[in-house]
Amino acid sequence: MTTAEFIREYRERDIRQLALQANRFPDVDMPYALDQIQGWQIARRKLPKWAACDGVIFPPHLSMEQCSSEPTAQYKLNLAMEWAERVGHASSMTDLTGGFGVDFSFTSCAFAAATYVERNEQLCHIVEHNLPLLGLNNATVVCADAVEYLSTVEPQIMLFLDPARRDEHGAKTVMLADCTPDVVQLLPQLLEKSRFTMLKLSPMLDWHKAVDDLQGAVREVHIVSVGGECKELLLVLSTVVESELKVYCADLSTASDTSSLFVYTPGSSAPVANSKLKTQNSKFVHEPNASIMKAGCFDELAAAYGMSPVSRNSHLFLSDEPVEDFPGRSFVVERVTTMNKGELRKALVGIEKANIATRNFPLTVAELRKRLKIKDGGDVYIFATTTAEGEHVLLISRKYR
Known part of the structure; x- marks a missing residue:
């Protein structure tokens, strides 16, 4: 049995049990097969379209757990399309922190040409293999450091960044300046090299502090939940568009009829008086x-x-x-x-x-x-x-x- 045959036949099995039976399959590259089976099982829940696509290669477990789900990636595509129309161009975008490429595979659909940048060579090879299978033929894959590439890239319509949220010791970071790359330090270049920049950040981050740190460049804050759990914080930066800061609170329930969106301008409402609870009234x-x-x-x-x-x-x-x-x-x-x-x-x-x-x-x-x-x-x-x-x-x- 080949490795590919093993993956197809056993992909619904418990990987822990499969690992214990590795000696039964001497011709199978078991570490790779288990990665693919585990990746497919996660994708079936988070990325059903990817799971249904034959031949897609999945990365190691951590990348699969950290990647966006289809509902949040679709939300970012809609946002990219709205902003591309707003600035009057949809020619080019660059994702400076490509990762497994889920967000890139969605947002790139809003542009005529798209560049995926990632410093991890293994992920670059995986994404280069997967993109054609997913029907994406407008993309270029570049293996490079985000900061170095940003200094040389031609101006883009959209730049996308998903800074790493762990320090060199693996501990989680919640301050914007502690993420890698440091978006605060890169801010002048981001604004110079794009008509708008989309940042994907941890939902643990204090969005008020992030807006302050980005020195008036934030035009929109999007707080995105799926099925009642807060998943992502998105910031849209631009100096091309002048507007009041708006905050979008989106809950992307798996049932579309219960999805909701609340939009407001911070500080636009005076405090509302507390209710007087009365036991005799149904409320x-x-x-x-x-x-x-x-x-x-x-x-x-x-x-x-x-x-x-x-x-x-x-x-x-x-x-x-x-x-x-x-x-x-x-x-x-x-x-x-x-x-x-x-x-x-x-x-x-x-x-x-x-x-x-x-x-x-x-x-x-x-x-x-x-x-x-x-x-x-x-x-x-x-x-x-x-x-x-x-x-x-x-x-x-x-x-x-």
Whole structure:
């Protein structure tokens, strides 16, 4: 059995079990085969179009885990197309930190010509092999250091960078200036050599600090989540286009009908008054998605949708009526109770299971669940929070949508 035959036949098997059976297949390059099987299994989840393409070579595990998923790569393609149209050109782009090439394979589709730059020779060979299989014939692969190549490249319409987020010891970095290459140091060259630059950054990074560090060059901030988990922070830099900074909070749920986008201008809304919770009124409670939680745009969100925050630090919002197209989850509040034992006993009658979340509350979920003696699950949602008056309350709710 050849290595290629082994990969095709066993690619749905557990790689740990396959590794233990390596002696049964003396003609198979087992380390390479296991890399390909593991890569294909990850791609089936993150990159189904790639997984369905025969002949694609996958890189080692770390590159596969760190690469973009199809939804986030498609988002970047849409963004590149919008900005190319905005600056009036779609002739050329260069990805200075190509990696496995997922983002490049998408964003390059917006341009007539595209250059992939990567200093890792192995990744260059893999990408050079994969691009034609993926139908990309407008690309040039260059094995070079990003900083050195930037100093020689002709002006481009778009430059794309995904700086490495680990230091020489392998520890994660969250400061922009600590990433490699140092985008802050390269800023003058990036602005000189592109009509716009797109930066892909860690969602752990403080976007306010990044905007400040980039000295007024940032035109858009995109905070991108997939299925409720914040995945990427994208910054678009340009001196060609003059505009107010805008922040885009996108949640790319795997179901397109539940994807959401909230756009705002920082500082555009005055603080909204806290809600006065009343136990006799049925209200709707709204929980923002992960992108909005990362953005911290709670006043802008409340103003845009006519809601009131439970309190300044609870990050839950109330309304008397349903809020259509809310970027997050909405629930019907059936009961509100304090932590008074008598009130609790009455409010929890008939509830044996519930999904519990704590927001600005002195107990953890595990501690509260133990106190309430309620199992996990079911269709009841309990939000434990603190009002503006400092009272600890439970919002007993059911999903609205």
